[in-house]
Amino acid sequence: MSNVFIAFQRNEETRDIVDAIVEDNPAAHVDLQPAMVKIDAPGHLVIKRQSIEDRMGRTFDLQELQVHLITLSGHLDENDDEFSLSWAN
Amino acid sequence: MSMTDHQRLGLKERYALMTRDLAWDTTYQPMDKVFPMVHYEGIKIHDWDQWSDPFRMTMEAYWKYQAEKERKLYAIIDAFAQNNGHLGVTDARYINTLKLFLTGISPLEYMAHRGFTHVGRQLPGAGPRVACLMQALDEIRHAQTQVHSMSNYNKYYNGFHDFAHMIERVWYLSVPRSFFDDAYTAGPFEFMIAIGFSFEYVLTNLLFVPFISGAAYNGDMGAMTFGFSAQSDEARHMTLGLESIKFMLEQDPDNLPIVQRWIDKWTWRGTRVLAIVAMMMDYMLPKKVMSWKEAWEIYFEQNGSALFNDLARYGITPPKCIEWAAVDKEHISHQAWATLYQYGAAAPFHTWSPTPEELDWLSEKYPNTFDKYYRPRYEYWAEQHKAGNRFYNTTLPMLCQVCQIPMLFTEPTDPTQICYRESDYKEDKYHFCSDFCKEIFDNEPEKYVQAWLPVHQIYQGNCFNPDVDPTAPGFEPLPAVLDYYHLAAGRDNLDFEGSEDQKNFAAWRNLAGRD
Numbered sequence: 001m002s003n004v005f006i007a008f009q010r011n012e013e014t015r016d017i018v019d020a021i022v023e024d025n026p027a028a029h030v031d032l033q034p035a036m037v038k039i040d041a042p043g044h045l046v047i048k049r050q051s052i053e054d055r056m057g058r059t060f061d062l063q064e065l066q067v068h069l070i071t072l073s074g075h076l077d078e079n080d081d082e083f084s085l086s087w088a089n
Numbered sequence: 090m091s092m093t094d095h096q097r098l099g100l101k102e103r104y105a106l107m108t109r110d111l112a113w114d115t116t117y118q119p120m121d122k123v124f125p126m127v128h129y130e131g132i133k134i135h136d137w138d139q140w141s142d143p144f145r146m147t148m149e150a151y152w153k154y155q156a157e158k159e160r161k162l163y164a165i166i167d168a169f170a171q172n173n174g175h176l177g178v179t180d181a182r183y184i185n186t187l188k189l190f191l192t193g194i195s196p197l198e199y200m201a202h203r204g205f206t207h208v209g210r211q212l213p214g215a216g217p218r219v220a221c222l223m224q225a226l227d228e229i230r231h232a233q234t235q236v237h238s239m240s241n242y243n244k245y246y247n248g249f250h251d252f253a254h255m256i257e258r259v260w261y262l263s264v265p266r267s268f269f270d271d272a273y274t275a276g277p278f279e280f281m282i283a284i285g286f287s288f289e290y291v292l293t294n295l296l297f298v299p300f301i302s303g304a305a306y307n308g309d310m311g312a313m314t315f316g317f318s319a320q321s322d323e324a325r326h327m328t329l330g331l332e333s334i335k336f337m338l339e340q341d342p343d344n345l346p347i348v349q350r351w352i353d354k355w356t357w358r359g360t361r362v363l364a365i366v367a368m369m370m371d372y373m374l375p376k377k378v379m380s381w382k383e384a385w386e387i388y389f390e391q392n393g394s395a396l397f398n399d400l401a402r403y404g405i406t407p408p409k410c411i412e413w414a415a416v417d418k419e420h421i422s423h424q425a426w427a428t429l430y431q432y433g434a435a436a437p438f439h440t441w442s443p444t445p446e447e448l449d450w451l452s453e454k455y456p457n458t459f460d461k462y463y464r465p466r467y468e469y470w471a472e473q474h475k476a477g478n479r480f481y482n483t484t485l486p487m488l489c490q491v492c493q494i495p496m497l498f499t500e501p502t503d504p505t506q507i508c509y510r511e512s513d514y515k516e517d518k519y520h521f522c523s524d525f526c527k528e529i530f531d532n533e534p535e536k537y538v539q540a541w542l543p544v545h546q547i548y549q550g551n552c553f554n555p556d557v558d559p560t561a562p563g564f565e566p567l568p569a570v571l572d573y574y575h576l577a578a579g580r581d582n583l584d585f586e587g588s589e590d591q592k593n594f595a596a597w598r599n600l601a602g603r604d
Binding site (some may be wrong): 002003004005007009018033034035036063064066067068069070071072073074076077078079080087088 | 099100101124143144145146154158161196293294297299301302303306313317320321323324325329378387388391392394395396398399402421451
């Protein structure tokens with residue numbers, strides 16, 4: 001199965017975002033690189049608004065990911081509660 | 090509707106309202122006349138409403154998040170400038186990567202801006218038009234933020250002074266420029282694949298991710314911030330490129346062979362342009378994050394095969410050039426740097442011999458090729474330089490008619506043999522660096538016979554200032570060409586060793602107490 005991935009700038013907000021991703025995607029692999037963090041996952045990866053809000057202690061709009069996002073790979077589907085990446089193979 | 094009602098609408102509804110309810114079909118003029126470029130490439134679209142932006146970005150959200158990105162970026166750029174951040178980079182050789190960036194890449198951002206305003210106007214679907222509008226704005230933002238960020242370096246270092254003039258003239262800059270000229274002069278659907286797929290998916294992931302991470306690692310907060318800020322938009326652009334491919338393939342089975350040919354062509358065009366980035370990563374970053382080969386494997390091979398496996402359900406097959414590129418990944422950075430090293434008198438940035446430690450790093454990262462084919466050459470040049478014979482090649486190279494790169498790449502089956510291909514067209518012979526550049530030419534010869542090849546233009550006398558007389562006794566062509574490029578010979582070019590940049594950086598660092 002192909003990996004999907006997403007990468008963020010490393011900062012205070014993405015620490016919570018990455019923690020939320022790791023908890024919601026047990027197969028995810030986190031790779032810390034200079035100034036950035038890349039998360040790979042086999043086939044599918046989901047980012048949940050609720051999990052991020054629980055960590056940040058404030059409301060979070062998934063479109064805020066835009067500000068920290070560096071790159072991604074996979075088909076994207078986004079609604080108010082989930083941001084998911086997947087490959088259909 | 091009241092604000093409260095508005096806030097209750099979900100992401101999908103907000104996006105649908107913007108892209109569907111605000112679009113209309115023209116009645117005073119037939120749609121075909123309003124959108125004259127939509128049919129000639131042969132792509133058949135039956136229902137534009139099937140196209141959807143997976144990010145479901147509305148204009149309101151777009152302005153909000155882009156403004157936030159800009160505020161962050163300019164705060165960092167200001168801090169970097171106020172704190173003499175340029176003196177914090179690992180060593181002054183690094184600054185030459187930025188000269189290449191400003192002259193070879195930032196102008197492409199501006200060309201992408203123009204391309205997307207044009208294509209957004211030509212596509213009848215509301216969804217892709219909105220996405221093209223956003224991308225056009227993103228691209229001009231990238232050009233501006235890059236110019237602003239690198240203007241800090243222009244205050245202190247040479248070679249940053251005239252990028253807009255140089256992109257139209259300097260020999261190696263015709264490589265990236267011709268890539269965009271090719272895309273921009275194609276039809277709107279091909280442009281979406283050329284830029285949305287090849288440039289965004291193949292190229293920017295390699296440029297803005299590992300290279301920019303490397304810039305951060307080398308202490309350049311300015312480049313880090315414009316690079317990551319740009320790439321945050323590229324994630325949206327890659328999604329647009331992928332969505333465009335899927336959309337064309339889902340609309341009509343007749344689109345498959347056309348899309349396949351464009352994917353083959355633009356994968357190769359992107360791969361060739363990346364030779365510059367390969368060399369930046371392996372030779373120009375004093376502290377290395379990863380080798381070009383490693384970056385290629387992660388961002389092209391793994392990511393690309395995931396994409397091609399996915400597109401297989403539509404009948405897309407991986408481009409044939411991928412196998413050739415898999416051989417090239419162990420060679421191109423060494424071949425490209427060797428070329429720029431030799432032609433270091435004709436480029437507005439400095440080149441140098443890798444240090445003994447850097448040679449060891451290259452040997453370790455390229456165990457199959459570096460010691461066998463490249464290390465002896467670099468060591469020989471370094472010895473010659475030490476003995477006072479820094480080698481500058483003064484014979485102009487033959488260029489590939491399509492990618493415009495000098496004939497420097499080798500046969501995939503024999504790294505000691507330069508690869509030459511040729512085609513005859515209307516009484517003339519045309520030369521190529523590879524099977525795939527030849528194939529691109531053979532598909533559209535009328536387009537590529539018009540290529541503005543810098544070496545041909547120099548030999549034809551078209552690269553001198555108007556007051557120059559090439560027939561005057563004792564005429565020296567190279568200095569006249571450098572004048573035409575607005576390159577100050579002896580200051581902007583030649584080896585890093587002994588350059589004004591090297592001396593100033595050392596003196597200023599010393600004054601600032603940083604060493």
